[in-house]
Amino acid sequence: QVQLVESGGGLVQAGGSLRLSCAASGRTFSAREMGWFRQAPGKEREFVAGISWSGGSTYYAPSVKGRFTISRDNAKNTVSLQMNSLKPEDTAVYYCARKTGFRYDAWGQGTQVTVSS
Numbered sequence: 001q002v003q004l005v006e007s008g009g010g011l012v013q014a015g016g017s018l019r020l021s022c023a024a025s026g027r028t029f030s031a032r033e034m035g036w037f038r039q040a041p042g043k044e045r046e047f048v049a050g051i052s053w054s055g056g057s058t059y060y061a062p063s064v065k066g067r068f069t070i071s072r073d074n075a076k077n078t079v080s081l082q083m084n085s086l087k088p089e090d091t092a093v094y095y096c097a098r099k100t101g102f103r104y105d106a107w108g109q110g111t112q113v114t115v116s117s
Helices: none
Strands: 004-007 010-013 018-024 034-039 046-051 058-060 068-073 078-083 092-100 103-107 111-116
Touching (some): 018 034, 018 111, 034 078, 046 068, 046 078, 058 068
Parallel strands (some): 010 111
Antiparallel strands (some): 004 018, 018 078, 034 046, 034 092, 046 058, 068 078, 092 103
């Protein structure tokens, strides 16, 4: 069973940067697509970014494309999200997730990102 643990959240001013990391346990990490999601207060959880098992393919929500970069290190069982040019509307709890087949089936506990204006 995989465990996902996020870190790197915090408080930052608008225009600033943060880097989130997700550490995964389990032997299947390198064989699975991974993603980042976020949930703002009063809103549904939304997809932010995804990365293929090899790291060769990445995809982003339109709202973050060009500002956020997802990457992974299969040797270290980690997936990261570099967030630049942060906006107050990026404020949310960010979750790391593992994809199996067509759905995300394992989630971390989340890390809070707060962007002040």
